Amino acid sequence: MxxxxxxxxxxxxxxxxxxxxxxxxxxxxxxxxxxxxxxxxxxxxxxxxxxxxxxxxxxxxxxxxxxxxxxxxxxxxxxxxxxxxxxxxxxxxxxxxxxxxxxxxxxxxxxxxxxxxxxxxxxxxxxxxxxxxxxxxxxxxxxxxxxxxxxxxxxxxxxxxxxxxxxxxxxxxxxxxxxxxxxxLVEPLAVAVHAARMVGINPVTVDTSKSLVVFGVGTVGILSAAVACAFGAGKVVIVDIDRQKLEFAKTWLGSASGAATRAGAALHTIQSEIGVSPADTARQIMAGCGLKAGADYVIEASGAPSATATGIHVLRSGGSMVQTGLAKKPAMDAFPIVDLSEKEIHLHGAFRYKIGDFATAVDVLRRGLVGxxxxxxxxxxxxxxxxxxxxxxxxxxxxxxxxxxxxxx
Known part of the structure; x- marks a missing residue:
């Protein structure tokens, strides 16, 4: 060139x-x-x-x-x-x-x-x-x-x-x-850094007792899981309807140089089923991954309205969730407002990245923390x-x- x-x-x-x-x-x-x-x-x-x-x-x-x-x-x-x-x-x-x-x-x-x-x-x-x-x-x-x-x-x-x-x-x-x-990959990695920070996962206040559920294993979803591991989340659960994508995510994150392995984080994958209610899917995730009270954090990266609803159901009371996925439709039906309110969920939108996110993305990439x-x-x-x-x-x-x-x- x-x-x-x-x-x-x-x-x-x-x-x-x-x-x-x-x-x-x-x-x-x-x-x-x-x-x-x-x-x-x-x-x-x-x-x-x-x-x-x-x-x-x-x-x-x-x-x-x-x-x-x-x-x-x-x-x-x-x-x-x-x-x-x-x-x-x-x-x-x-x-x-x-x-x-x-x-x-x-x-x-x-x-x-x-x-x-x-x-x-x-x-x-x-x-x-x-x-x-x-x-x-x-x-x-x-x-x-x-x-x-x-x-x-x-x-x-x-x-x-x-x-x-x-x-x-x-x-x-x-x-x-x-x-x-x-x-x-720095650009989508900056999106993942922004999402992790918005729910409260950051390397300044590392707490390995915290758990995260990520919905969707596209680029932003899998990088969000990697960033969460690098930032200290102790348990990371990835949910998707595609078994092949889940297997790739598990292999990539769990390889010898993968983010979960490097950080010593527990890694779980759950294949969700089309047609199963969000509440039932949430119960499946919680039972299969030892989340008795629910997850501390959720990053929704699929854009599927059912995943947004499932995220609210799977969170513990007082948990935090960020919506990064773009839905095909600008509005959604059957939103679990009562659960959102009674559990006092902190629900955030996420739009691209703000000051410091790109620089952090380059830094974790340079240090090999995301795999x-x-x-x-x-x-x-x-x-x-x-x-x-x-x-x-x-x-x-x-x-x-x-x-x-x-x-x-």
């Missing part, structure tokens, strides 16, 4: 989503970036690999994520030219701005793909993930006209392209023993095979949890 300080081609190829199941490869949509057009603390990157996650599948399948359908691709009309996809990525630094001080050309980095305003109350609190003016890669954002107060929808290009520019502070140099493919993350990579697709990568992630199956797309040559 060339690192001479300037782009080595005269185009910036990218992948555009135009609506559900409608996409294209363009060499004209994005301009060729010139670093002198940006603030002096920015760096020019050549994208190496891009990860495919559940939100990419939601966009590909439905045109967007969440309940605000005015932001969905298919609702933009004939004038909508496409959204550049991708937000999990690693890259090589090509050029650095004059005020950049920690990176140099040739460095391998993981990138944090959201630029907050840094001045609003949420940013000041360190919760820049909730910044109302966040420009997150491959997503929509609102634009308010200061004179008329009218609101329109804009787009922030994603990382499924060749060249990308970011502030240096959002580029994290990878340790020498972490390659660019593995570097893609051999390269084994989570299922397959690497060529840039032109992007749609096959989306479909493979949608359909599941195979070894590993993460499909990658190679950046364009």
């Amino acid at each position: 060339a690192v001479t300080g300037t782009p080595q081609s005269d185009t910036n190829p990218c992948i555009l989503l135009h609506g559900p199941h409608k996409s294209s490869l363009s060499t004209t949509h994005l301009p060729l970036p010139t670093l002198n057009e940006y603030p002096s603390d920015h760096v020019l990157l050549q994208i190496a690999y891009i990860g495919v996650c559940g939100s990419d599948v939601h966009f590909y399948t439905h045109g967007g994520v969440g309940s605000d359908t005015t932001k969905y691709a298919q609702h933009q009309g004939n004038d909508f030219l496409g959204l550049v996809m991708g937000h999990e990525a690693s890259a090589t630094v090509l050029e650095v701005g004059k005020q950049a001080s920690t990176l140099q050309a040739g460095d391998s980095v993981a990138i944090e793909p959201g630029i907050p305003c840094r001045t609003c109350p949420r940013c000041a609190e360190g919760m820049y993930n909730l910044c109302p003016d966040m420009h997150f890669a491959a997503s929509f954002h609102t634009i308010r006209d200061p004179k008329t107060q009218s609101i329109t929808t804009g787009t922030t290009p994603g990382t499924l392209c060749k060249y990308y520019v970011l502030p240096e502070s959002l580029c994290y140099k990878l340790p020498s023993d972490i390659n660019l493919q593995e570097g893609v 051999p993350v390269g084994e989570l990579i299922s397959k690497v697709f060529e840039f032109k095979e992007y749609e096959e990568a989306w479909k493979a992630t949608r359909d599941g199956g195979g070894k590993g949890t993460k499909n990658l797309i190679k950046g364009p040559e």
Whole structure:
């Protein structure tokens, strides 16, 4: 990969989503970036690999994520030219701005793909993930006209392209023993770090008597289990409907270099059954894993409404739960409100990551605390095979949890 300080081609190829199941490869949509057009603390990157996650599948399948359908691709009309996809990525630094001080050309980095305003109350609190003016890669954002107060929808290009520019502070140099493919895993690992912290699992207050149940063993779920082990949880239970995924998770976490083995945590896997009530599934989990009073913590990473309900049933009184999984529907029925209230459950939403989460993700990766993350990579697709990568992630199956797309040559 060339690192001479300037782009080595005269185009910036990218992948555009135009609506559900409608996409294209363009060499004209994005301009060729010139670093002198940006603030002096920015760096020019050549994208190496891009990860495919559940939100990419939601966009590909439905045109967007969440309940605000005015932001969905298919609702933009004939004038909508496409959204550049991708937000999990690693890259090589090509050029650095004059005020950049920690990176140099040739460095391998993981990138944090959201630029907050840094001045609003949420940013000041360190919760820049909730910044109302966040420009997150491959997503929509609102634009308010200061004179008329009218609101329109804009787009922030994603990382499924060749060249990308970011502030240096959002580029994290990878340790020498972490390659660019593995570097893609830093982003979902930061999500897992954020989730663990939100329920109260952190290395500052290690308590090996605590138990955690994780629902869903996709990339975020399995990394959440690994982070919890690294942060001191004494018992970790993983629940999913897919036996093959559970077997992979048990092998990966329980290997000689796996997070559960390194931390000495007890590891359990439970295969849940479709059609069984959340309350009955919770009783099965508690009986099978020795959780007489219920679990201390739950991280819901599947997005299945039944798993959210099961999590409330499986928690002990006063337990904490964080919802990281994105559901196919923006609302859910049969929510166990009475159980939530009578047990005084602490239920949190989780949105990406906030200050310190990315740096912590790089640190635990550097120290080997979460295990051999390269084994989570299922397959690497060529840039032109992007749609096959989306479909493979949608359909599941195979070894590993993460499909990658190679950046364009």
